[in-house]
Amino acid sequence: xxxxxxxxxxxxxxxxxxxxxxxxxxxxxxxxxxxxxxxxxxxxxxxxxxxxxxxxxxxxxxxxxxxxxxxxxxxxxxxxxxxxxxxxxxxxxxxxxxxxxxxxxxxxxxxxxxxxxxxxxxxxxxxxxxxxxxxxxxxxxxxxxxxxxxxxxxxxxxxxxxxxxxxxxxx
Numbered sequence: 001x002x003x004x005x006x007x008x009x010x011x012x013x014x015x016x017x018x019x020x021x022x023x024x025x026x027x028x029x030x031x032x033x034x035x036x037x038x039x040x041x042x043x044x045x046x047x048x049x050x051x052x053x054x055x056x057x058x059x060x061x062x063x064x065x066x067x068x069x070x071x072x073x074x075x076x077x078x079x080x081x082x083x084x085x086x087x088x089x090x091x092x093x094x095x096x097x098x099x100x101x102x103x104x105x106x107x108x109x110x111x112x113x114x115x116x117x118x119x120x121x122x123x124x125x126x127x128x129x130x131x132x133x134x135x136x137x138x139x140x141x142x143x144x145x146x147x148x149x150x151x152x153x154x155x156x157x158x159x160x161x162x163x164x165x166x167x168x169x170x171x
Contacts, residue, residue, distance in 0.1 A: 003056055004064050011052045011068035018048070019076070019090060091140050098122075098136035098146075101129075111138055122146050 052065045080087040095107045097118060108118065118136070125146035127133055134149040 003054075003061070007053055007056060007061055007064045008068050010054065011065045012072055014048045014052050015069055015072045018044075023090060023092070094140055095138040096135065097138055097144065098130060098133045100135075101131035101133055101149075103130055107138075113138070118144075 049065075053061045076090070080090060095104075095111060097104055097107055097111075097113070103115070103118070108115065119130075121144045122128075122130065122133055122136065125148070127146060127148045132148050133146055135145075135147045137145050139145055
């Protein structure tokens with residue numbers, strides 16, 4: 001087989017493996033980059049490098065693998081833009097956490113978010129009490145958006161920063 005075709009096929013396989021792995025492990029993981037997560041990302045990138053380029057450690061082999069990743073990502077985004085079905089397969093749906101001051105404890109349990117974590121997020125958005133939240137949603141990118149009922153409060157956008165142990169990454 002042509003060595004560059006081999007790199008192309010390997011890179012595509014690794015890309016789709018990573019898309020599936022991120023889908024399985026959930027959007028919550030995307031918004032929580034702590035030290036253990038950064039280490040995990042570095043180790044994954046090192047582990048899949050050889051899976052993509054095989055024995056070819058040349059500059060050309062690395063550039064072909066990188067180009068394939070950019071192209072396949074571009075194509076997947078175009079397909080997702082045009083296909084709701086593919087988008088639903090690749091991305092999770094947003095989840096309502098609070099609606100008109102009422103907390104959805106089933107959604108919190110499903111997403112493994114504690115009420116203390118949710119309290120922290122709403123405070124970061126300038127809201128003191130759950131009852132003052134008109135809508136709080138876990139977005140598809142793993143961030144939590146909060147809209148208060150108070151027209152004078154400016155809405156803000158914060159990343160969730162929840163510190164988990166390395167053992168939690170393996171769950």
